[in-house]
Amino acid sequence: MTAIQAAVDEIPVLEPVRKSLRVKTDVTRAFRVFTEEMDSWWPRSHHIGKSPMKCVVVEARPGGSIYTEQEDGTACPWGSVLQWEPPYRFVMAWQVSPMWQFEPDLAKCSEVEVRFTPADDGTTLVELEHRLLERHGAGAENMRTQINAEGGWGGLLAAFGKKAAEETA
Amino acid sequence: MAVGELARGLPVSRPAVSQHLKILKDAELVRDVAEGTRRLYSLDPKGFALLRAYLDGFWDEALEAFRAKAEER
Numbered sequence: 001m002t003a004i005q006a007a008v009d010e011i012p013v014l015e016p017v018r019k020s021l022r023v024k025t026d027v028t029r030a031f032r033v034f035t036e037e038m039d040s041w042w043p044r045s046h047h048i049g050k051s052p053m054k055c056v057v058v059e060a061r062p063g064g065s066i067y068t069e070q071e072d073g074t075a076c077p078w079g080s081v082l083q084w085e086p087p088y089r090f091v092m093a094w095q096v097s098p099m100w101q102f103e104p105d106l107a108k109c110s111e112v113e114v115r116f117t118p119a120d121d122g123t124t125l126v127e128l129e130h131r132l133l134e135r136h137g138a139g140a141e142n143m144r145t146q147i148n149a150e151g152g153w154g155g156l157l158a159a160f161g162k163k164a165a166e167e168t169a
Numbered sequence: 170m171a172v173g174e175l176a177r178g179l180p181v182s183r184p185a186v187s188q189h190l191k192i193l194k195d196a197e198l199v200r201d202v203a204e205g206t207r208r209l210y211s212l213d214p215k216g217f218a219l220l221r222a223y224l225d226g227f228w229d230e231a232l233e234a235f236r237a238k239a240e241e242r
Contacts, residue, residue: 014217017225021232023239033239041238043231098220128232130224134217 016131023126027118030126031087034114036060048100049076060084066092077102082111090114098136108135171207 023030033040039055047053051072059065059081066079083091094110097103110132117125172190176183190210194201201208 014221017221017228019228019232021236023236025239030239034235037238041231041234043227043234046227046231126232126235128228130228133221133224136217136220 014133016129016133018127018129020125020127022119022123024123026122027116027124028087030124031090031116034116034126035086035090038066047076048078048096048102049074060086079112080106083113088116090116094130103136108137110135170210171204172210173207175210 025033035058038058042056044053047056047068047070049068049070049072051070051074053068053076054071056068057066062081062084064081064084065077066081067075067077069075078094078096080093080095081090082093083089091111091113093106094112095103095106097108103109110130113129113131115125115127117127119125172183172187175190176186190201194210201210203209
């Protein structure tokens with residue numbers, strides 16, 4: 001056990017990130033667009049490949065892989081489907097380490113749960129919870145450095161994109 | 170947790186653990202409090218709060234993009 005791991009055992013639980021929004025579409029479409037059609041809306045700056053991302057793929061089944069395909073022909077896994085309950089609920093493991101690398105050990109990964117609740121007026125309430133963030137543990141140091149260096153989230157996204165581009169060059 | 174506890178079972182010396190903890194403290198990943206003659210270390214939640222803040226902002230952006238796509242006719 002490293003000193004960091006020992007200390008992680010003592011970390012206070014972090015409050016999950018929670019979001020909710022109402023979308024003007026039915027629950028079946030909302031679930032499908034979020035999951036199987038994730039590629040249609042996923043921000044292009046968010047991937048952990050070494051070349052620009054071509055598309056993001058969600059394998060529509062429990063245990064399915066979530067990965068991006070890159071322009072250099074590689075596939076970059078960054079998540080797994082933990083629960084698949086169309087069209088109401090979807091839980092995935094967020095397998096991105098704070099070092100921006102794939103984390104194969106699910107015990108060191110956070111989880112994203114998305115719930116879809118239909119309303120009588122044909123709209124859908126979408127509730128997202130990104131939880132167990134403390135599992136990302138010690139690598140948060142790297143993320144902290146990047147955030148501070150570029151000043152805020154927008155800067156981080158720019159830095160992230162630039163880093164991905166640099167690694168291609 | 171005290172340095173001695175952390176050092177136990179680690180393949181490095183106690184001074185090395187102290188040095189490691191100093192780096193972690195400078196990075197605001199751990200914090201320490203004095204208890205008598207020893208120092209007790211625990212994780213500093215600030216580093217993790219930044220990870221959380223980053224994801225909070227990311228999901229705002231991503232969910233707006235999702236909404237636009239889901240509501241397309």
